[in-house]
Each structure stands twice: as structure tokens, then as C-alpha cells.
Amino acid sequence: MKEGIHPVYKDVKVSCACGETFMTKSTKPSISVDICSKCHPFYTGKQKLMDVEGRVEKFKKKYATKAPEVKQASK
Secondary structure, eight states, rough: OOOOSSSEEEEEEEEESOOEEEEESSSOOOOEEEEOOTTTTTTTTTOOOOOTTTTTHHHHHHOOOOOOOOOOOOO
């Protein structure tokens, strides 16, 4: 490996919007995040399930092709 081309990793403090802080290593002096594992809904188990009932039917209704009209020949 070449000397002097690699970044210097320092201990930095990561701060979340919820108030959680922890230490890690980075080339940046400090890191601020919006969501961490302490407040993310997936990890806390407080995930809200979206109401997806009827979405398939709504899609089919919106993009359904109409059956071609059959014209009967008049005699």
C-alpha cells in the first residue's frame, strides 16, 4: 500500500434527532442522522402497516382495457 494516500479515521460522535448518541470511526469530524436503530419503526416494532386493501382492484379498474364492442351486421 502506498504511504500518505489513505484517509485518517478518527473516533467521532454520531447524533440522532431522537437524542441517541454513539461513537464510531469516520473521516468526518461529526455525523448527524435523522433516524437511528433506537427510533426507526422497523427496529422498534412500532411500524405502521399501510392500508393496501383494494389497491390491486383500483389498479385493474384504472388500467383495464375495455372489451371491444361487437357490432352486428344489419340485414
